[in-house]
Amino acid sequence: MADLPGAEGDISPDEFRRRAGDLVDWIARYLESNRSHPVLSRSLPGDLLRALPDDGPEGPEPWENVVGDVDRLLLPGLTHWNHPRFFAYFAITGSAPGILGALLEKALNVNGMLWRTSPAATELEQRVLAWLARWVGLPPTTFGVLTDTASISTLCAIAAAREAALGAEGRARGLAASGKRLRLYRSDESHSSVEKAALLLGIGQDGVRVIGCDAAYRLDVDELRDAIAEDRRDGWTPFCISATAGSTSTTSVDPLAAIADVAESEHLWLHVDAAYAGSAAIVPELRTLLTGWERADSIVLNPHKWLFTPVGCSVLYTRRPEVLKEAFQLVPEYLRSDVGATDPTEPPASVGHLRESAAAAAPAESPSDHAQDGPIDYMDYGIQLGRPFRSLRLWFVFRAFGRAGLETRIRSHVRMAAELAAKIDAHSDFERLAPTPFSLVCFRYRPGVGDNSGDGTQLTRTDEDRWATLNERLLSELNASGEVFLSHTRLRGRFALRFAIGNLRTTDADVAHAWELIQSKAASLGAPTTSGVVSRS
Numbered sequence: 190m191a192d193l194p195g196a197e198g199d200i201s202p203d204e205f206r207r208r209a210g211d212l213v214d215w216i217a218r219y220l221e222s223n224r225s226h227p228v229l230s231r232s233l234p235g236d237l238l239r240a241l242p243d244d245g246p247e248g249p250e251p252w253e254n255v256v257g258d259v260d261r262l263l264l265p266g267l268t269h270w271n272h273p274r275f276f277a278y279f280a281i282t283g284s285a286p287g288i289l290g291a292l293l294e295k296a297l298n299v300n301g302m303l304w305r306t307s308p309a310a311t312e313l314e315q316r317v318l319a320w321l322a323r324w325v326g327l328p329p330t331t332f333g334v335l336t337d338t339a340s341i342s343t344l345c346a347i348a349a350a351r352e353a354a355l356g357a358e359g360r361a362r363g364l365a366a367s368g369k370r371l372r373l374y375r376s377d378e379s380h381s382s383v384e385k386a387a388l389l390l391g392i393g394q395d396g397v398r399v400i401g402c403d404a405a406y407r408l409d410v411d412e413l414r415d416a417i418a419e420d421r422r423d424g425w426t427p428f429c430i431s432a433t434a435g436s437t438s439t440t441s442v443d444p445l446a447a448i449a450d451v452a453e454s455e456h457l458w459l460h461v462d463a464a465y466a467g468s469a470a471i472v473p474e475l476r477t478l479l480t481g482w483e484r485a486d487s488i489v490l491n492p493h494k495w496l497f498t499p500v501g502c503s504v505l506y507t508r509r510p511e512v513l514k515e516a517f518q519l520v521p522e523y524l525r526s527d528v529g530a531t532d533p534t535e536p537p538a539s540v541g542h543l544r545e546s547a548a549a550a551a552p553a554e555s556p557s558d559h560a561q562d563g564p565i566d567y568m569d570y571g572i573q574l575g576r577p578f579r580s581l582r583l584w585f586v587f588r589a590f591g592r593a594g595l596e597t598r599i600r601s602h603v604r605m606a607a608e609l610a611a612k613i614d615a616h617s618d619f620e621r622l623a624p625t626p627f628s629l630v631c632f633r634y635r636p637g638v639g640d641n642s643g644d645g646t647q648l649t650r651t652d653e654d655r656w657a658t659l660n661e662r663l664l665s666e667l668n669a670s671g672e673v674f675l676s677h678t679r680l681r682g683r684f685a686l687r688f689a690i691g692n693l694r695t696t697d698a699d700v701a702h703a704w705e706l707i708q709s710k711a712a713s714l715g716a717p718t719t720s721g722v723v724s725r726s
């Protein structure tokens with residue numbers, strides 16, 4: 190320590206207090222005033238790279254310079270996800286309680302890989318996930334585990350599905366040696382993370398069968414049944430259906446109860462991707478839209494989407510934790526919890542001795558028994574070993590708002606979306622392109638649509654291209670304004686604007702302002718010409 194500046198080797202506690210106070214003030218000001226920033230960054234590629242020095246600092250730099258650079262260099266390069274008029278993708282919130290939870294999480298810096306590496310981290314995770322399960326209408330005994338993203342939760346879920354299909358043989362000898370050609374079913378509206386999981390798990394794109402959707406973008410169950418039957422005849426081994434509750438493009442909900450019937454009769458693992466809409470089940474009248482999800486083998490729900498929790502927080506629920514554990518448990522000597530235990534869970538010496546002899550007889554790293562009879566070691570239920578104390582964020586958010594507070598906020602987002610949808614429906618120059626069950630509105634500008642033919646019109650490919658060009662232009666102009674940020678999708682070849690409401694600080698006035706802006710920008714575009722180029726009116 191002698192050559193370190195200061196006894197702590199770190200900044201001093203007093204200096205920490207000063208800087209933390211500064212930073213918290215900065216954050217409070219940011220949250221109050223971030224409407225003043227353009228929502229979508231106007232940065233050009235390389236702007237920040239050019240502004241930052243090639244080499245890092247050799248010695249300490251003054252704190253004031255660092256925070257000054259946050260304003261000067263970083264803010265212009267940010268797209269403000271915490272902005273109340275961020276309506277793109279799925280709008281989210283780093284709420285104040287969630288931010289404080291994240292701060293404490295980083296300060297404590299515990300790693301909850303094993304129960305004993307921080308018992309409170311494991312048990313808080315168990316408890317808050319049981320609260321959430323109860324609030325969304327799932328049995329509170331449902332096993333839950335936190336990951337960083339829905340992509341990882343889904344990867345773990347499909348790994349468990351594969352484990353259920355292949356068993357110990359698959360684990361020992363791998364998928365290729367099993368000789369099975371596994372097939373997973375998803376709809377053409379499911380999120381790309383499902384297929385990505387299949388790629389990573391050796392299922393391959395050929396092993397993913399894409400099922401069509403009905404007019405409301407919900408998986409077609411008859412087609413699913415037929416596909417499974419056909420695949421069995423052709424020598425495939427169907428193993429998993431991945432259904433969606435709240436699809437990314439439109440928030441459609443697949444017919445979960447009917448899909449659960451198929452999964453049960455075919456003995457397939459049912460995974461439900463409720464990354465976005467799972468949170469809506471806190472609202473009783475919305476929960477009914479998800480009926481059937483309680484029969485899934487696994488469910489993903491992202492608090493960082495619609496539960497006001499900073500990014501990096503996804504829940505994987507499963508009714509079959511023993512299978513998830515079979516898929517992931519691998520305990521090397523240096524991670525054994527039963528050695529060097531100083532806690533009340535320490536096994537008697539005789540048991541420890543038996544385990545050691547078993548370990549000596551078994552391969553170096555093998556799964557141990559799957560029954561969960563003691564404290565949970567969460568490292569056994571996923572890919573990562575190191576695990577941040579994510580549940581703190583949820584605990585802070587849940588205790589700050591309460592269940593009823595979450596319900597009220599989610600319901601108000603759904604109401605705002607319904608009101609916007611009604612305005613779009615009433616406007617003769619706009620058309621809605623999908624139902625609005627939650628807080629996302631999909632629509633496009635199509636001047637004159639309400640005057641004559643309405644939705645029934647069969648447009649030619651050229652017409653569609655023209656409307657797409659017009660709406661792309663509208664989207665660019667809206668986003669360039671800095672006042673709002675919307676994103677897009679394509680629905681049956683039609684270019685659609687997506688207006689997603691999900692930020693805590695979004696008000697009716699924000700939505701009204703955005704709708705005014707959409708109308709005025711659209712009017713200024715003029716009508717599309719036959720070449721697809723717009724002519725100013």
Ligand code: PLP
Nearest residue numbers: 338339340380435436437462464
């Ligand atoms: N599933 C759905 C339905 C989504 O909409 C998304 C992202 O928007 C994901 C999964 C992936 O989420 P994540 O970014 O947490 O991996």
